[in-house]
Amino acid sequence: MDEQQLLALSRGPVTHSRLVAELAALGLEADAGETVMFHTRLSALGYVPGGPRTVVGALREAVGERGTLLVYSGWNDAPPYDFVEWPRAWQDAVRTEHPPYEPGLSEGTHDNGRLPEALRLTPGAVRTAHPDSFVALGARAAELTADVSWDDPYGVNGPLGRLVATGGRVLLLGAPLDALTVLHHAESLAQAPGKRYLGYEVPVLDERGERVWRHYWDIDTEDEAFDYRRAGVPEGEWPFAVIAREALAAGIGVSGRVGAGESQLFDAAALVRFGVNWIESRVTGA
Template identity: 35%
Template sequence: MTSEELLADLRALGVRTGDLLMVHASLRRIGLSRAEAGADGAERLHDALEAAVGAEGTLMMVLGSHYEMDWVNKGPLEARAALLAGSAPLAQTTAPAMAEVGWLAETFRRRSGTILSDNPSGRFGARGARAPELMADQPWHDYYGPGSPLEKLVASGGRVLRLGANPDTVTALHYAEYLAELPNKTRTRWDYVIADSGGVPRHVWIDCLDDSRGIADWDGDDYFVDILQAYLALGRHREGQVGKARSELLDAADLVDFGTRWMEANLK
């Protein structure tokens, strides 16, 4: 499977020159896993995506940060400072992407020219014409909310490209969680050790809506899955095949608006 074949599939799906795309993809489902495609499968897809949007376009991915001490964040707040004392600081610019977002995201982070946002929890990467503005000034707290790369994606007419991605993989819906008018949204806190401008380690934390377990109780496993399935049933997206993967192209603003209203109607 060549980059040229993947580019043809992306064009058939509706990807255009100049697009701003947030990408979620499964290399395995596309047929580009290392077992099937060798070591350069991810790079072939990156090449195809960049060719599809061209020099005027922009690609964005959610990365998060792999943090060896992240287990501390499962414990009580009052114990975290002691548990983190003396641990190595998280290297925000060089830390790998968190494992759950996949190898494609990690190769995107490593690719020359990728710009990273400055937040250890809600870290994004972007490449292309609008990358600097998308990654600039991300909030420290509530990093998926107002002022975030997600808000900029929506405001700029961006689209969400899902290439065989799991149904719970729709990061743009985290922005909808901030927009939804609901009482008593569940919040959480993530603690880190980072180095200050002088290289001195310090304990910091981030307050945000709970983007791990959800902002409200829900009887199902993950309400993002229900929202995505309900949205796709409307038929307002483009659908096709990229490589071997069923793929979707969705308008980010329309998806977020639908997700906001769904949460207000279904979450309590």
């Protein structure tokens, strides 16, 4: 959409001060020292003068000096998990020359819009050494991102587990319900039949700064960690959106409008508990 369409959508510019006020009305508290993981669809907000920088600045003010922001970053140029099935000569070429993941340099995934990169490039932001990466900015940034479990980045010793443990919240700022990355933590915790895992091989820098290949094992986030069709999720429907809608109906989370965008704010621990119970009670069979 062009600027005129966006302005009509948001009934005027969605400025820094407007964002701060509407985020406060949704429930963010600048003096609470809280940690907030956010997902944003910028175009859904309407016309935001300054774009991602304005949104990041408003979010920082909305959580206050003692608060912390968290996003999923990933690694845009990671080798595909299935490159190990390519012809040997192609594999060897990748293994020989693929650049390593470097937290300060490697670009985050493009899949989640422009805001995660805007936060990553903000002075003071901290990124995980694990290539399935998260970025944090604020008082708890180091605590959230340090020493992530290599084989279980979505588990209790990863950023999402720490978000839950520290009483954090999750904000969907015009983003769809299926964007709730924190539900991968629920998948990591859930004990249900047929949980799916994937192995990944990635080049990283070791303690001496030398490029090495490492293997890690994780729940399947490429497709789905469970067969959600067995839980009654229709083909083509995103399971996280189904779980989130039912959580909202159960009173977990609040909804409101920020700019032009329908937005939600969830308590991370409550949403994860709901997700674990939903998966364990609905997913059946192997």
